[in-house]
Amino acid sequence: GDSVTQKEGLVTLTEGLPVMLNCTYQTIYSNAFLFWYVHYLNESPRLLLKSSTDNKRTEHQGFHATLHKSSSSFHLQKSSAQLSDSALYYCALYNTNTGKLTFGDGTVLTVKP
Amino acid sequence: AQTIHQWPVAEIKAVGSPLSLGCTIKGKSSPNLYWYWQATGGTLQQLFYSITVGQVESVVQLNLSASRPKDDQFILSTEKLLLSHSGFYLCAWSLYREDQDTQYFGPGTRLLVL
Numbered sequence: 001g002d003s004v005t006q007k008e009g010l011v012t013l014t015e016g017l018p019v020m021l022n023c024t025y026q027t028i029y030s031n032a033f034l035f036w037y038v039h040y041l042n043e044s045p046r047l048l049l050k051s052s053t054d055n056k057r058t059e060h061q062g063f064h065a066t067l068h069k070s071s072s073s074f075h076l077q078k079s080s081a082q083l084s085d086s087a088l089y090y091c092a093l094y095n096t097n098t099g100k101l102t103f104g105d106g107t108v109l110t111v112k113p
Numbered sequence: 114a115q116t117i118h119q120w121p122v123a124e125i126k127a128v129g130s131p132l133s134l135g136c137t138i139k140g141k142s143s144p145n146l147y148w149y150w151q152a153t154g155g156t157l158q159q160l161f162y163s164i165t166v167g168q169v170e171s172v173v174q175l176n177l178s179a180s181r182p183k184d185d186q187f188i189l190s191t192e193k194l195l196l197s198h199s200g201f202y203l204c205a206w207s208l209y210r211e212d213q214d215t216q217y218f219g220p221g222t223r224l225l226v227l
Binding site: 033035037043044045046047050052090094096099100101102103104105106 | 117145147155156157158159162172203214215216217218219220221
């Protein structure tokens with residue numbers, strides 16, 4: 001079946017430094033959608049980015065990610081972290097053939113002053 | 114605008130007792146509906162999905178059941194809770210057909226089974 005790997009469970013960095021959260025995936029299907037969801041404490045997870053186009057950068061709220069099908073990756077990046085970015089970030093894979101959304105384990109990002 | 118409501122917000126239940134969690138979607142007709150579960154320290158797992166009233170597909174077996182009695186309502190239940198049912202339950206919706214890849218989540222229900 002499909003799988004999503006987020007190798008960092010916890011990332012702590014200082015405000016102003018760049019952010020990179022890793023996401024790799026496995027699926028036998030070529031037409032996968034990849035997502036980043038952000039989950040702030042006491043709120044619902046909400047969509048941050050999504051992409052299904054190979055090698056196309058997608059951006060939202062200062063974050064960006066590029067789907068690379070050759071390496072099965074969809075890393076989340078931001079040039080300068082803000083305190084308000086502290087949250088749980090999920091990478092997820094949507095399989096258009098099965099309709100199933102598969103989540104990674106999530107990465108807790110903590111930004112300190 | 115569409116809204117998604119889950120109830121209860123949180124619950125503490127005894128092992129062996131019944132459970133019913135609810136989810137309603139307002140502002141969208143005939144959405145796809147989903148139930149997810151997250152154990153403490155675990156990842157989100159899709160439990161059930163439904164594309165129409167009365168039709169529910171199971172994705173993961175956890176001794177839970179789901180029903181869709183109305184177009185805008187999705188119910189998760191069990192007759193006998195286990196300790197392992199503790200966790201965070203999320204309901205989500207997506208559009209039927211177009212843009213169905215994108216799911217929108219409710220606020221969730223925290224369940225503690227003792």
